Amino acid sequence: MQEIAAAVTNAVVDYEPEIVYTHFPGDLNKDHRLVFEATAIATRPTSRHRVRKLYSYHIPSSTEWAFGQLGTFTPNVFVGIAGKPLDAKRQAMSQYTKEAMEFPHPRSPEALFAIASSWGSVAGLLAAEAFVLVRDIDA
Numbered sequence: 829m830q831e832i833a834a835a836v837t838n839a840v841v842d843y844e845p846e847i848v849y850t851h852f853p854g855d856l857n858k859d860h861r862l863v864f865e866a867t868a869i870a871t872r873p874t875s876r877h878r879v880r881k882l883y884s885y886h887i888p889s890s891t892e893w894a895f896g897q898l899g900t901f902t903p904n905v906f907v908g909i910a911g912k913p914l915d916a917k918r919q920a921m922s923q924y925t926k927e928a929m930e931f932p933h934p935r936s937p938e939a940l941f942a943i944a945s946s947w948g949s950v951a952g953l954l955a956a957e958a959f960v961l962v963r964d965i966d967a
Contacts, residue, residue, distance in 0.1 A: 909948075
């Protein structure tokens with residue numbers, strides 16, 4: 829963990845981001861949980877570097893397949909992605925040929941659209957990405 833956290837810390841120091849997005853800590857994928865933990869360590873509010881906002885995100889077939897046993901993804905931030913952003917997401921996902929699957933798999937193009945539509949409906953939007961706000965430091 830020290831090695832991973834040090835690598836993430838170095839990136840935070842080098843790039844000085846104000847906002848960082850990372851995996852949800854309750855994902856089924858253990859690597860995702862480790863990345864979340866390393867990111868939480870690396871973005872602690874210190875005088876050396878200050879990340880104002882830390883968000884975690886849902887990963888189809890990793891977050892929901894833990895079935896809430898490792899924590900429940902309960903988003904409280906929604907960003908509308910209808911139109912060009914959703915088209916760009918579909919295009920980007922089409923490049924991940926090893927990750928994309930046939931419907932009804934959660935990483936199929938049809939399921940990704942359904943997920944975006946579902947999160948959008950929660951927020952009164954056509955389509956949305958959903959995030960959990962982990963930390964918000966108002967400067």
